[in-house]
Amino acid sequence: MIDLLDARERMVERQVARRGVRDARVLDTLREIPRELFVPENLREFAYDDQPLPIAAGQTISQPYVVALMAEAAQIQPGDRVLEVGTGSGYAAAVLARLAARVHTLERHAELVESARSRLASLRLANVEIHLADGPHGWLDAAPYDAILVAAAGPAVTQALKDQLDLGGRLVMPVGERHDRQRLIKVTRTGANHYEEDDLGEVLFVPLVGEQGWAETASDRRPNEGRSFRATRPASTPDLIARAALPLPDPDDPAFAEVFDRFADKRVVLLGEASHGTSDFYRARAAITRRLIERHGFSIVALEADWPDAACLDRKVRARPASADPEPAFQRFPTWMWRNVEVEAFVGWLTAWNAERPMEARAGIYGLDLYNLSASLRAVLDYLDGVDPEAAAVARERYGCLTPWAAAPQAYGRAALSEGYSRCETAVVETLRDLLARRLDYASQDGDDFLDAAANARLVQNAEAYYRAMYHGSAYSWNLRDTHMFETLEAVLGTKGPDAKAVVWAHNSHIGDASQTDMGWSRDELNIGQLCRRRFGDQAALIGLGTHGGTVACATDWDGPMEVKTVNPSRPDSYERLAHDSRVGRFLLDLREGEISPVLRERLLEPRLQRFIGVIYRPDTERWSHYAECRMPGQFDAYVWFDQTRAVTPTTTASGRAGEDDTWPSGL
Ligand code: SAH
Numbered sequence: 001m002i003d004l005l006d007a008r009e010r011m012v013e014r015q016v017a018r019r020g021v022r023d024a025r026v027l028d029t030l031r032e033i034p035r036e037l038f039v040p041e042n043l044r045e046f047a048y049d050d051q052p053l054p055i056a057a058g059q060t061i062s063q064p065y066v067v068a069l070m071a072e073a074a075q076i077q078p079g080d081r082v083l084e085v086g087t088g089s090g091y092a093a094a095v096l097a098r099l100a101a102r103v104h105t106l107e108r109h110a111e112l113v114e115s116a117r118s119r120l121a122s123l124r125l126a127n128v129e130i131h132l133a134d135g136p137h138g139w140l141d142a143a144p145y146d147a148i149l150v151a152a153a154g155p156a157v158t159q160a161l162k163d164q165l166d167l168g169g170r171l172v173m174p175v176g177e178r179h180d181r182q183r184l185i186k187v188t189r190t191g192a193n194h195y196e197e198d199d200l201g202e203v204l205f206v207p208l209v210g211e212q213g214w215a216e217t218a219s220d221r222r223p224n225e226g227r228s229f230r231a232t233r234p235a236s237t238p239d240l241i242a243r244a245a246l247p248l249p250d251p252d253d254p255a256f257a258e259v260f261d262r263f264a265d266k267r268v269v270l271l272g273e274a275s276h277g278t279s280d281f282y283r284a285r286a287a288i289t290r291r292l293i294e295r296h297g298f299s300i301v302a303l304e305a306d307w308p309d310a311a312c313l314d315r316k317v318r319a320r321p322a323s324a325d326p327e328p329a330f331q332r333f334p335t336w337m338w339r340n341v342e343v344e345a346f347v348g349w350l351t352a353w354n355a356e357r358p359m360e361a362r363a364g365i366y367g368l369d370l371y372n373l374s375a376s377l378r379a380v381l382d383y384l385d386g387v388d389p390e391a392a393a394v395a396r397e398r399y400g401c402l403t404p405w406a407a408a409p410q411a412y413g414r415a416a417l418s419e420g421y422s423r424c425e426t427a428v429v430e431t432l433r434d435l436l437a438r439r440l441d442y443a444s445q446d447g448d449d450f451l452d453a454a455a456n457a458r459l460v461q462n463a464e465a466y467y468r469a470m471y472h473g474s475a476y477s478w479n480l481r482d483t484h485m486f487e488t489l490e491a492v493l494g495t496k497g498p499d500a501k502a503v504v505w506a507h508n509s510h511i512g513d514a515s516q517t518d519m520g521w522s523r524d525e526l527n528i529g530q531l532c533r534r535r536f537g538d539q540a541a542l543i544g545l546g547t548h549g550g551t552v553a554c555a556t557d558w559d560g561p562m563e564v565k566t567v568n569p570s571r572p573d574s575y576e577r578l579a580h581d582s583r584v585g586r587f588l589l590d591l592r593e594g595e596i597s598p599v600l601r602e603r604l605l606e607p608r609l610q611r612f613i614g615v616i617y618r619p620d621t622e623r624w625s626h627y628a629e630c631r632m633p634g635q636f637d638a639y640v641w642f643d644q645t646r647a648v649t650p651t652t653t654a655s656g657r658a659g660e661d662d663t664w665p666s667g668l
Helices: 004-017 024-032 041-046 064-073 091-099 110-122 159-163 237-244 256-263 279-296 307-317 341-355 373-387 389-400 409-419 425-437 439-445 447-472 475-496 518-523 528-539 575-581 598-605 619-626
Strands: 081-085 102-107 128-132 145-150 165-175 182-191 194-203 268-271 300-306 364-369 502-505 540-554 563-567 586-590 608-611 627-630 638-645
Touching: 004 024, 004 064, 004 518, 024 064, 024 091, 041 619, 064 091, 064 165, 064 182, 064 194, 081 091, 091 102, 091 110, 091 128, 102 110, 110 128, 159 165, 237 575, 237 586, 237 598, 256 279, 256 586, 268 279, 268 528, 279 341, 279 502, 279 540, 279 638, 300 307, 300 475, 307 341, 307 364, 307 373, 307 447, 364 475, 373 389, 373 447, 447 475, 475 502, 475 518, 475 528, 518 627, 528 540, 540 575, 563 619, 575 608, 575 638, 608 619, 619 627
Parallel strands: 081 102, 081 145, 102 128, 145 165, 268 502, 268 540, 300 364, 300 502, 540 638
Antiparallel strands: 165 182, 182 194, 540 563, 586 638, 608 627
């Protein structure tokens, strides 16, 4: 359960204050009103996200920032009489009620009037009256008003509303075409017949309907469509995508990866995925990676997997001695992410390819992630036991501080909170430092084993901080995790020498530059793609993978059983829908400047929604749990499209149970 108070505070800081709303009364009021009470129950966890949310009657509750922006623009004073048009959920009315002396608010849906009334009553806001009425006429009985806020877009400000403004009164309203973005307009009454108008910028509101707005059943035609005739229609964005797209065969076709030779000269090629359970994404990444290894000298395959687990795969593919660690790899949720037949096929191929080459020419598999704290702890100790028992004893003592929590690291976060933040920090940092200090000694014994132990020690250090931060639920924990992934990648590259080249397999949310997405815009999150760009410049290629529909392997809750769910068709306002409408079933779109037409690039640079399915997929709340705004050509250098995809096939045991073969992958 996320902490809603904390989320509210962050919402005010990041989405509102940082965007320039300064009015301290407005900010304080947003801190006080529980927005979760104004959204449908199943969307409560998204109540503080930076977006409008659907409510009953096909309407929306405004984005928090917009409510704040309008309240600030209307310069509401404690003694003011305020009129709101478009009560909706009643959230904005609640904010206004705290800011002003008296609020009247108008709504045309009886159902919304009822629910808003009971919410405001439960918050004991007695200075608001909700009327079932047609907004553009205003509410004459209580006029004049010091401020009028219209929460639905109309073609113009009506005379009735202007008339009901007091002298010096302010009216704020989104004005513009029904389906477009609108301008937020502020009208100030400066005299009996004088009004001043200011433009506060672009916004997008639901339409004001009724005789002075738009007809409720208006067709989707724009008002001026059909009036002017153009000899040539400008090409639509899907048409432009179809022209720029490089069609691809099935990933199992030997020709699939040829077109990816354009990334052969990169130091790091990052291959994304739009879910953690789609067969096509795994097979595509396997095919591309295989080509980069076979023809272009790539020797590192770095996965969004824990170091110790990936090390089991590495031992298999490079025929290194088995680990002393008895724990089988990839046992924890979500097992299907790596224990699947698609990964198995790739591991099988790499094992055979490596077998014909000397150790130094073999390609290895490495894990970048930091979830598997307990296995890493054990690995560091095992390694030290072998090479330096004295150091092992010291480390064991130091880690003793962490070990009780290792099986349930989240609990460590809880404990660290109450017992002082840096309870274990010193211990792990010292162990890592000791290990690095002895680098020369150890490395002379076995370079690979040293890399292994150092990576694990780094993992323990970062995981300790990660779990502590995770408990606070801030961007800090995400950033720690992605920074850890990046540092581990750098360490592997460093060990393999200046010519080493790596392929990274991680989710689109890790490999697409976060600064070009909502992650960076409103949550201050960075990721490995962004860090690679910063470090390697155009020597890094960030390649996203996406789909319109099909099936996906996923869970409904964390630690829940794997299910195969149908992926909803992509939303009309998403990048996926543009790709789908291109009618090219599979393609590579090279988004780099000079590779696509400037017109297409410019159109794709306009922020749009993109779908992110992780190990959890909740189709019912998809818009809120899985879509985020991005600027795709900034986020990715290229985009690989599969219109229809199907779920991965988890490996099964003799008993037929998915993902439970304890000998995997050594038994392959
Ligand atoms: N302020 C609201 C969001 C309102 S959305 C909140 O904080 O939740 C816009 C609302 O305006 C919708 O509920 C819609 O039903 C209402 N609306 C649209 N046209 C209207 C009209 N002509 N008269 C009154 N209300 C109208």
